Amino acid sequence: MSEQVKKEETHGLSRREFLKDAGLVVGGATIGSMGLLSACGKATTETLTQTKTVTQTGGVTTVTKTGGVTTVTVTAPPTGPTGTFTTMTINSKKYELVNLSAWWSLSWVLREVLGLVGTKTGCNRGECGTCTIIMNGKSVASCMVLAVEANNAQIQTIEGLSGQSGQKLNPLQQAIFNDDALQCGFCTPGFLMSAQALLNKKPKPTFDEVREALSGHICTCGNTKFYVDAVMKV
Incomplete structure (x- = not known):
């Protein structure tokens, strides 16, 4: 070696x-x-799925978000039959709603199941206008629509009026703010949604057209004239 x-x-x-x-x-x-x-x-190519359980007035719900779709399953509804499946797009977001009671109104589901409480409820009989939303391009009283009837509907609530970011007021909201049109503010979301539906169809409406569009709303503070004047300034 x-x-x-x-x-x-x-x-x-x-x-x-x-x-x-x-x-x-x-x-x-x-x-x-x-x-x-x-x-x-x-x-990086996998789709993120998030699941959480929420207890609200509308019962216990399981919320699952996969990609751009939010699935809300009512796992413990307080009353009524189950087994319904409804899809709708609300403020540009797609929702799949499972086990909604067949007689739940759209306003109830928006507020108590989905937590979109900007939509107010007043008379629950289509007379006061506080629950107004835009559905398929038209202003409707959401208390008069069953949630299951809104299947495949395109819906906009007050939360979606200023767009995805929600950081800035849109021109209509800014006009209402500038004119100090609201007082207690409870009826304001309904006024805004009816006015926006009108402006979407006719950007420069006449005074009479604005009055007619807002005629189904009750402002117990007596500020209806100020809402009309503000819409005319948009």
Whole structure:
């Protein structure tokens, strides 16, 4: 045995073995890194699903968000039959509603199941206008519509009036604010939705057209004239 080999053996590991083992370590690290990067790449293509349970007046609901669709399942409705399946788009977001009682009004579901409490309820008989929303382009009293009747409907509530961000007032809201048209504010969402439905169809309505569009609303504070004047300034 040569002196060179003896020196390598005294350290317990030859150069040849060291280089061989080092190559395995480096190669393994490279393969591991490639696998990690590959896994990260796959993770970015997966759809995130979030699930939570919410207890509200409308019962216990399970809310599942997958991609752009929110599925709301009423797991413990207080009354009524179950088994219904309704889809609707509210403020540009798609909702799948499962197990709604067949006689629940749309205003009830918006407020008590989905938590969109900007829509107010007053008379519950279509007389006061406080629950007005825009459905399929028309202003409707949501207390007079069964939720299951709104299947596949396009709905806009006061929460969606200023767009997705909700950070700025839209021109109609700004006009109402500038004219100090509201007093207690309870009837304001309904006035706004009817006025917006009119402006969507006719951006520059006449005074009489505005009065007619808002005629189904009751303002117990007596501010109806100020709402009409504000809409005329949009």
